[in-house]
Amino acid sequence: MSANSTPSSSAPSSRPAGSSSASSSASSTAADAASRTLGVELNGINVVHESEHKGRPRDLFWPWFAANVSVLGVSYGSFLLGFGISFWQATVVGLIGIVVSFLFCGIIALAGKRGNAPTMTLSRAPFGVNGNRVPSAISWVLTVGWETVLASLAVLATATVFEALGWEGGVVTKVVALVVVAALIVGGGILGFEFIMKLQMYITIVTGVLTVVYIVLVAPTIDFAAVSAIPAGSAPAFIGALVFMMTGFGLGWVNAAADYSRYLPKSASSRGVVFWTTFGASLAPLLLLFFGLLLAGSDPELNAAIASDPIGALTTILPIWFLVPFAIVAILGLVGGAVLDIYSSGLALLSTGLKAPRYVAASIDGLLMIAGAIYVVFFAADFLGPFQGFLITLGVPVAAWCGIFIADLQLRKKDYALAELFDPKGRYGNWNVRAILLIVVGAIVGWGFVVSSSPGFEWEGYLLGLVGGKDGEWAYANLGVLFALVIGYLGTLVFGRASVRRQESLPTNNEQIAGRAAAEATTPTGLDR
Template sequence: MSKMVSDEIPQANRIEHAGVDVIAESARHGHPHSLFWPWCAANVAVLAVSWGGYVIGFGINLTQALLVTLIGVVASFLLVGLASLAGQKGSAPTLVLSRASFGIKGNWLPGLVSWLLLVGWETSLCALAALSARTVSERLAEGSGDVAAAVALVLVAGSGIYYGVLGFEAIMRAQRWLTIATLALTAGFIALTMDEVHLGAAFDQPAGSTTAVIGALVMLVAGFGVGWINCAADYSRYLPRDASKAGIVGWTTFGGALPVVLLAGYGLLLCASDPALIDQFYDDPIGALTPMLPTWYLLPFIAVALLGLAAGVIIDIYSSGLTLVATGIPIQRPVAAALDGVLMTIGAIYVVWFAPNFLVPFQGFLITVGVPLAAWGGIFVADLLLRKERYDEVKLFDESPQGYGVANPTAIVIMLVGTVIGWGLVTNSLASWLTWQGYLLGPLGLGGKSGDWAYANIGVLVALAIGFVGYLVLCGARVRAQESKELALTSP
């Protein structure tokens, strides 16, 4: 089977049609530093401030929390940086390159998991945008909440669909301006709330236990970058073959980690100064921040919240469209992005106006799906590191034994094993029908479902590790065999 190649050079004012296609040499362009903008924009969200409360909630002091946040967030996005190398190495979307480890048909499993998670988080972000606008609007003018929610949903969902359909170049340009605008408005928020920080009280807290520190660290690593691995190559696949690998990893990691470290770090200062904020962040992260602000800054504040959420939706909807196409469904990339946008909008409308109590359990479901995605992420990164040569662009579309095959049962079993063990090491109290998770915390002596490890999401990292180590050990020979055949075919 011949490979699918796109020599289209994407333009900001034209719809990109490249889907599962390998990007031709003539269409590759750009520099690694361009990766800073999409990853920074997608993570500059004031909701990251609330993570300061979640970290302090483990019972550690401010010094410990600041170190844990820096190390955990950077380590988390380093995984995204490493996965971004696959885009340069294969010049195809992430879930197309995943065929090398799972086979063409076997890739349906991670493809389905990835698509569900992306569309789910798109829906969740849109619903959060509408609910946040309603909260702020009601403080400004009682009874105006529903109108504000509708406007916010139109803006966030509309921007996601618009840029998701237009494609790569339009997104890269938009994310640059979204980053600049959001950082400027966020700086205003910090300047106006600095009087809430009391460094004397913030640093006057006893140190937490080693278990608590590790638990907070694990939560941070699992909570950010792991959920972005399935998008990583989508934004690096247009880079030239000779682009700096260190630059790709570095700029991706820096772009994703910088805003989270700053915003979560500021949240740490706020919560260490006033521990009552911790519970408020759990209940309503946006509502907890608005009382700190003067009334005149509420509109800029909701603007920064909506811009950050919109940037996340744009990243997700573009990748969800590519993922849907990568599963083999006969649909064009722009149509797939539009379809996902329609599903996202319908879901957000349902959550905001018909089932407001559904958002929390729905997020619990997304966290549950995140465990198999982590197992896949470990496999994907391991496969990438095992390959000394580039992905074979023809074999990505070839189900025969000479290609990447129909399915790799070993990779599928590793992913399933990682999922089962991972679910046993996470707790999920966001819905009554998800409380079955965490069944290994007690038998393994980790304190059960209410112990120190209960809310660390250690199962996400365990699933990632099982995927990574399992694939290295059990599939290394498969990768070497694939590459030896490739070298034999290309030898004179």
């Protein structure tokens, strides 16, 4: 429940039997007062009450743009050229990979409008109420991993800028930077939806303006002759770069796509939800990637430096006077993405079965993020290798989940039976074995067709012998991500149709649904009971 919400007095109590009504009312009043005072969102994995529905589809532009306007998008130009493809091939790869993968987010955001609940709560429809804990756990690991990566990059960028200015950029600077960055990210995750929506609007404006200034300043370093001379790569290299872009952008967000559309009223335009989510998320990465390709293709030394310090390396071509503004735009852009990640990772953790308030879950994820960032900043010798291994490895089961969820949403002609998303004995069942098997099969097949040179990922690629082996030209095409997506999607369309029809043929008790949704909305912890 947000700070501006008013609980329904007619909602049935969701507290344990034996609690007095007076005690329940007092507790609820105290929770409401705390919410208004601190601005902490109390909605968790529950259905958002109708009284809290608000906003328009165009409002989705702000969080999605802010989360993806990071100058890390410039570094992706270097990452793509590392696949051995030309500038124009990389441009096409970026266009297709970014737009298509964020279109998946736009489609999944529709579920948020239809069900007014977080992504991983609505995922119970295809997976079962408790079966959904499997993809929730995967989603949680992915979002915690992403927030760790973004926080680490923000700290490294700060240290690099300090060194470029001739100041101390060592351990002390990194520690202070980590404290500040972690406070911003964790604080945003704890405060929740209202704070995040406002924060992302300001981040969008500041980073948008400063990024344009950055582009103007470094544009003279572009060597179009050098860029156009980059030779074209093979078809496997092209596909490998495409998969990398999809996992690095939209497929990294699909498991959170409905979290920011769930407050919209059901009357909101479905086309608007899809458009503003896709457009808001894709716009900045497309522009930044194109510019990053021009920079990396013009300067081999810069291209090589980005692999070890993707953000800090970009400062080497800047005038001294713009280093501090650059640090601001870099850090805010990374924080914008990490705030959305920690918010959704907290919801995913609750969906695994943790019995705690949403802000406690976000705090737990924040501690894990800090621990991971300490390792990356102070101990890891390389960034790009583990980053690619992380993206591809988790990208496989997430792609399978994405295919399952989109196909399930496509099959459903009616809105979700909201109360039954919390009832293992309801129409969605306890465990949907078919969906679990699809994600397992998708993962097994997918991991067999991906490969990473990073330590810890050597076990992958066990099926690549079918296409030339781990040393063959198709090895780094990472076809496994696409295979997993197709397995999840087609498997659900073919084998899930009858199940969805059976579910939707069952009578719906509207009073029960409305009552349960209201009760969940007025429960401070937003627990799955």
